[in-house]
Amino acid sequence: MGECYFCLSKASHSCRLCGRPVCDTHGGGGVCVACREAICAVCGRELAVSYCSGCGRLGCVDCLVQYDPVRRFCRDCLARGASEFKPEALEPLKKVVRRVFGS
Ligand SMILES: [Zn+2]
Numbered sequence: 001m002g003e004c005y006f007c008l009s010k011a012s013h014s015c016r017l018c019g020r021p022v023c024d025t026h027g028g029g030g031v032c033v034a035c036r037e038a039i040c041a042v043c044g045r046e047l048a049v050s051y052c053s054g055c056g057r058l059g060c061v062d063c064l065v066q067y068d069p070v071r072r073f074c075r076d077c078l079a080r081g082a083s084e085f086k087p088e089a090l091e092p093l094k095k096v097v098r099r100v101f102g103s
C-alpha cells in the first residue's frame with residue numbers, strides 16, 4: 001500500500017476521493033484530511049464545488065442547484081423555501097456544468 005501521503009507512516013488504505021494512500025489518522029472514514037476539508041456538507045460523499053447561497057454550506061454538483069446566475073442553493077434550502085423558489089426554473093448544476101464545458 002505504501003506510505004501515508006501526509007505523515008509517511010504505513011498507509012492502511014487509499015482516500016476514496018483522491019486515491020492518495022493514507023493511514024488511519026489521516027484517512028479515517030475513507031476520505032483523507034485534505035478531501036474532508038473540501039467535501040460536500042450536504043451529502044458528505046462528493047467533493048464540493050461551491051457554497052449554498054442560503055445556508056453557506058459547501059455543496060457538490062449533485063446537491064447544489066443553480067437558482068439564478070449568481071445564486072446556488074442546496075437541496076435542504078430548496079426544500080425549506082420551496083414556496084419562495086420556482087422549482088420549474090431549476091436545473092441541476094451538473095447539467096449546467098455539462099452544457100458549459102461540454103463534457
Ligand atoms: Zn498519516
Ligand SMILES: [Zn+2]
Binds near residue numbers: 017
Ligand atoms: Zn483525498
Ligand SMILES: [Zn+2]
Binds near residue numbers: 041044045060063064
Ligand atoms: Zn453533495
Ligand SMILES: [Zn+2]
Binds near residue numbers: 052073075076077
Ligand atoms: Zn443551503
